[in-house]
Amino acid sequence: MTNWRAAVVGFLVITVLxxxxxxxxxxxxxxAGLIGGFVAGYMAGGSLGSGAWHGLLAGSLGGIxxxxxxxxxxxxxGFVGGPVGAALGSLGGLVLAVSIVAFSMIVALESAVAGAIGAAVAGDEEPRRRTAAR
Structure with a gap:
């Protein structure tokens, strides 16, 4: 199950750094990607896969x-340029947006690796600590 708090905190760390x-x-x-992914994985705890998933989410949220x-x-x-400018601005913006999303997914892999390391460092202690605090 996704711990959105861990993913959002990791995203915020990546954004600020x-x-x-x-x-x-x-x-x-x-x-920034490594530290944010590590924070997300550490907060999520659990298995290496869980840490990698949360690091990947944190890293890709920023790009999206x-x-x-x-x-x-x-x-x-583009709307300033009239109808032709709007069409060109929209198309150029869409191409840029798709390129950034694709690039961010590739770069988010570093956050996933750092998230797995963060989960390994946290071990089972972090989820128990969060559960006991509730």
């Missing part, structure tokens, strides 16, 4: 959200 990581392109984004925002932005900007 990714924004800070813009200063150091590449290295900053890689570290970015693609939706860019597509909407390019579509709105």
């Amino acid at each position: 990714g924004a800070v990581g813009v200063v150091v392109p590449g290295l900053g984004q890689l570290a 959200a970015a693609a939706a925002i860019l597509w909407l932005g390019l579509t709105v900007i």
